[in-house]
Amino acid sequence: MKRRRINLGNIGEKVITPIIFLLPSLSVYLVFTFGTLIYSFVLSFTDYDGLSSRFNFIGLANYIKLFKDATFYIALKNNVIWAAVSLIVPMFLGLFLAVLVDRKIRGENIFKSIFYLPQTLSFVVIGVIWSWVYEPTKGIINSTLSAIGLDSLAQQWIGDPGLTIYSLVLTGAWQITGYTMVLYLAGLRSISQDVIEASRIDGANNWQSFWYVVYPMLRNIRTVVIATIIINSFKIFDLVFTMTQGGPGEASNVLALFMYKEAFWKFRMSYGTAISVIQFLIIFIVVAVYLSRTIRQEGEV
Amino acid sequence: MRRIKFRLKRIFLYIAIIIIMFCVIAPFLWTIISSISTNKELLSVPVHFIPENPTFERYKAIFTSDDTKVVAFKRGIINSFIVSSGVTIVCLVIGTFAGYAFARLKFPRKNMTLQFFLFTNMIPPIVIIIAIYFIFSKLDMLDSVISLILLYSSFITPFVIWMMRSYFVTIPADLEEAAMIDGCNRIGALFRIIIPLSTPGLVANGILAFLMSWEEFLFALILTTSKAKTITVAIAEFTGKQYVDYGLMATGGVIGAIIPVLITLIFGRYIIKGLTSGAVKG
Numbered sequence: 081m082k083r084r085r086i087n088l089g090n091i092g093e094k095v096i097t098p099i100i101f102l103l104p105s106l107s108v109y110l111v112f113t114f115g116t117l118i119y120s121f122v123l124s125f126t127d128y129d130g131l132s133s134r135f136n137f138i139g140l141a142n143y144i145k146l147f148k149d150a151t152f153y154i155a156l157k158n159n160v161i162w163a164a165v166s167l168i169v170p171m172f173l174g175l176f177l178a179v180l181v182d183r184k185i186r187g188e189n190i191f192k193s194i195f196y197l198p199q200t201l202s203f204v205v206i207g208v209i210w211s212w213v214y215e216p217t218k219g220i221i222n223s224t225l226s227a228i229g230l231d232s233l234a235q236q237w238i239g240d241p242g243l244t245i246y247s248l249v250l251t252g253a254w255q256i257t258g259y260t261m262v263l264y265l266a267g268l269r270s271i272s273q274d275v276i277e278a279s280r281i282d283g284a285n286n287w288q289s290f291w292y293v294v295y296p297m298l299r300n301i302r303t304v305v306i307a308t309i310i311i312n313s314f315k316i317f318d319l320v321f322t323m324t325q326g327g328p329g330e331a332s333n334v335l336a337l338f339m340y341k342e343a344f345w346k347f348r349m350s351y352g353t354a355i356s357v358i359q360f361l362i363i364f365i366v367v368a369v370y371l372s373r374t375i376r377q378e379g380e381v
Numbered sequence: 382m383r384r385i386k387f388r389l390k391r392i393f394l395y396i397a398i399i400i401i402m403f404c405v406i407a408p409f410l411w412t413i414i415s416s417i418s419t420n421k422e423l424l425s426v427p428v429h430f431i432p433e434n435p436t437f438e439r440y441k442a443i444f445t446s447d448d449t450k451v452v453a454f455k456r457g458i459i460n461s462f463i464v465s466s467g468v469t470i471v472c473l474v475i476g477t478f479a480g481y482a483f484a485r486l487k488f489p490r491k492n493m494t495l496q497f498f499l500f501t502n503m504i505p506p507i508v509i510i511i512a513i514y515f516i517f518s519k520l521d522m523l524d525s526v527i528s529l530i531l532l533y534s535s536f537i538t539p540f541v542i543w544m545m546r547s548y549f550v551t552i553p554a555d556l557e558e559a560a561m562i563d564g565c566n567r568i569g570a571l572f573r574i575i576i577p578l579s580t581p582g583l584v585a586n587g588i589l590a591f592l593m594s595w596e597e598f599l600f601a602l603i604l605t606t607s608k609a610k611t612i613t614v615a616i617a618e619f620t621g622k623q624y625v626d627y628g629l630m631a632t633g634g635v636i637g638a639i640i641p642v643l644i645t646l647i648f649g650r651y652i653i654k655g656l657t658s659g660a661v662k663g
Contacts (some may be wrong), residue, residue, distance in 0.1 A: 097567060101482035102494070105475045112535035113501045116509040116516065119565045123512060127522075130514075180398055185391075193649025194402055197409075200641040200652075201598030204613040208634035209412045212627060218423065220411040254405070266657035307503075315505035318598040322617055336507045343511055344603060353511045360508040370531055 117360070123353040130349035144352035147280055152355070155338040158245050162252065162334065163313035169253045171305060174260025175298075179290070182268045183260075193332050194263075196258040203255070207322030210251045214238050214323075241331035248320060248332055255319075256312065260305050266300030268294070307370040314363050336357045409638070415631035416440075423628055439632040450619050454633070456608075457615030460526060461595055464611060467530035468594040469587050472541045475534070476586065477579075480545025481571060485554065495546075502539035507599060514603055524609045529601065533594040540593075541586050544655065548582035549575065585655025588648050592641055612637060 124142055128135035146152050181191050198206065213220050214237035223232040237247040271294060279289040317336035320326060326333035326341070335355060343352025383591065415423060416439060418432040443451055482488075483495050514523075522528040552575060560570040576583070601611040616637045619630075645652070 098482050098488035098491075100485050101478045101486065105479040105498075105542060106494075106533070108475070108535045108538065109498070109501060112532065113504060113509070115489055116512040117504060119512040119516070120509050123515065128515070130511075177401065180394065180401075183394065185394065185398075189650050191402065192653050193645055194405060196649060196653060197396055197642060197645050200592050200596075200645045201568075201638055202598060202613050202616075202641070203597075204598050204616050205634050205637040205641075208616060208630060208637070209408045211414060211455055212406050212412060212631055212634070215627070218627065220407065254408075258405075260658050266651070269657060311503060311505065315507050317495060317507060318613075319599075321602075327606065339507070339511075340599075340603075346569075347510050349515070356508040356511065360504065363503065363508075 082360030120353050120360075121357060123350050124357045126350045128350040128353075130343065131345050131347055135350070138183060138350075142351050145351065146192050146354050146358070149228055151330050151333060151338055152335075155333045155335045158334050159314050159316070162249050162316055163310050165246070165249045166253060166256065166309045166313050167306065169250075170257040171309065173257050174305070175252070175264050177257065177261040178264035178268055182265060192261075195261055198255045199258040201255070204322050206251060206255055207319050210254075211238070211323050214247055237326060238332075241328050243334040244324055246327065248323060251323070252313075252316065252319060256309070260309070263305050264298065265299055265310075267298045271297050303370060303373055307366060310366045311363055314359060314366075405592060409642075412631045412634050412638075415565040415628060416635050418628065420628055439629055440636075441631060442629075443636065450615075453607075453610060454612075454615045454619050454636075456634075457610050457612040460609055463526050463613040464533065465531045465591045465594040467526075468533045468537060469591045471530065471534040472537050472590040473587055475538050476541030476545050477571075477576065477583070479538070479542045481549055481575065483542065483555070484549035498539045498542055502536075502543070508535050508600065510603060511602070517604060523604055524606045526609045528604060529594075529609060529611070532600055532604075533597060537590050537593050541590060544586050544589075545579070545582060548579055548655075552578050581651060582655055584648070585651045588644060589655070592644060595641060597634055 125137055125139060126135040127138045127141075177195055181188055181195070185191070202263045212218075216222060216234075216236050216239060219237070221237065225231060225234045235243060238244050275293060275297070276289055284292065315336055316334055317340065320332055320334050320337050321340070322334045326337050338358065339352045339355040339359070342348045342355065414432060417435040417437060419434055419436050422432055422434070443454065479498075483491065517523050517528060532652070556578070557570045557576050560574050565573060596613060597611070598613040598617070601609075601614045602617070605611065607612060616633050619633045
């Protein structure tokens with residue numbers, strides 16, 4: 081009798097408790113994220129326009145049209161530029177800042193909070209602030225340049241088709257650097273001081289012990305930072321929408337904005353879903369590579 | 382001699398930090414300055430970096446005017462408060478339970494389930510927006526604060542689950558076992574031992590969940606049309622292209638930034654501590 085009771089308790093502990101603990105999150109999840117993801121795939125093979133309630137299956141027509149669409153390649157190129165620049169500027173600036181504030185300095189917490197500040201603002205607000213910073217005659221950049229006699233360097237920061245996307249990426253970098261700093265800081269804190277001291281005893285100077293000891297040990301964090309940056313670069317929307325709406329022309333268009341315009345301005349919903357499916361596949365590949373690497377690393381430990 | 386060298390290094394360190402800090406803060410300062418400059422000063426050449434006659438007229442106008450855009454703006458602040466608070470509560474409740482399950486309970490396919498959450502966390506919401514729009518319009522759920530709460534929660538909970546799991550893992554299991562030997566069941570142990578010990582983690586996650594929903598734009602833009610508009614949508618409309626009044630635009634930006642900035646300056650330490658501890662375990 082007693083034994084049976086214990087068994088029942090075990091079943092409860094192993095099966096029922098996890099179900100109770102996980103049910104709310106799993107159910108919200110399956111419906112919202114997974115269900116809608118599959119539904120997006122389905123819609124991309126139809127001619128749904130968002131206005132009429134009926135739609136037909138049209139096979140791969142949306143995808144064929146997409147691969148012939150010049151705007152698609154502009155948007156894709158801009159997303160790639162976004163990722164490439166972000167993998168250089170915020171990556172290294174974030175590491176630099178993390179190393180700076182990791183030394184026991186006075187007011188460390190204040191500095192960290194301030195560096196992190198842009199990360200907590202919404203892109204819409206950042207867009208408003210930076211449109212004003214880039215403003216051709218009154219903006220802080222051009223007015224500072226003319227105040228110190230460098231008028232010739234003043235630019236149409238977001239009006240020049242060749243320059244717009246880079247100005248936008250710079251604003252994005254301003255926003256995300258605080259986040260990469262926090263991630264690197266976590267990595268630096270997890271490295272034990274003994275290792276660094278050992279390298280010092282072996283005669284390494286500051287720079288050598290950083291480059292040969294600390295930097296390689298940040299590998300795991302670096303994977304997280306790279307994956308985050310790439311994913312963010314491929315879903316960028318708010319900033320471009322508020323600052324340029326993809327203009328001038330299509331010069332600063334990105335995939336998400338391209339999808340939004342097609343679906344909600346031109347009422348080509350199914351065409352929009354085809355764009356987002358492609359966007360999903362790009363991010364999926366990045367995530368898959370990232371996850372397989374982290375799983376392999378966990379296996380090594 | 383060495384001491385002087387050390388001093389010099391420190392001075393360079395502080396100079397570097399202060400220069401970068403200036404680059405971070407300059408756009409904020411510029412926006413604040415513009416919002417309190419008179420229109421005449423804003424348009425004068427050369428630019429005035431320090432306003433001669435600071436004016437708070439625009440702030441007053443935003444809180445008293447009956448202009449439809451201004452009314453929408455105020456409505457947006459209220460809606461954002463409701464949505465963000467709702468999301469924070471939902472995420473903390475669900476995230477605590479699920480995070481605890483992943484940290485402590487043993488069940489089949491645990492790692493797979495955890496990876497499923499991680500994976501879905503990485504799906505950009507933008508990919509499913511059209512499907513969501515389609516479903517919400519069929520179910521008559523457009524332009525509703527409740528829909529936004531549900532939707533945001535579903536994107537933010539995996540993050541909270543992950544962070545809470547990392548936090549719970551650091552709490553020694555012995556404490557709970559002791560409580561359970563003393564007659565607490567699992568739920569009792571969770572509420573009496575684990576949750577009180579995790580307050581800093583809960584605070585950090587709550588703040589992050591609040592901020593994430595406060596700044597969301599895309600879904601709010603597409604799924605709301607009038608009564609459920611959030612602050613980000615209101616700012617975007619308020620400062621839209623048709624507005625040539627830069628001073629008013631800057632004022633909108635300042636008001637939109639106030640709450641996140643205050644939260645970061647007050648709770649920044651907790652947020653960064655929470656994020657770093659989560660990232661190390663991840």
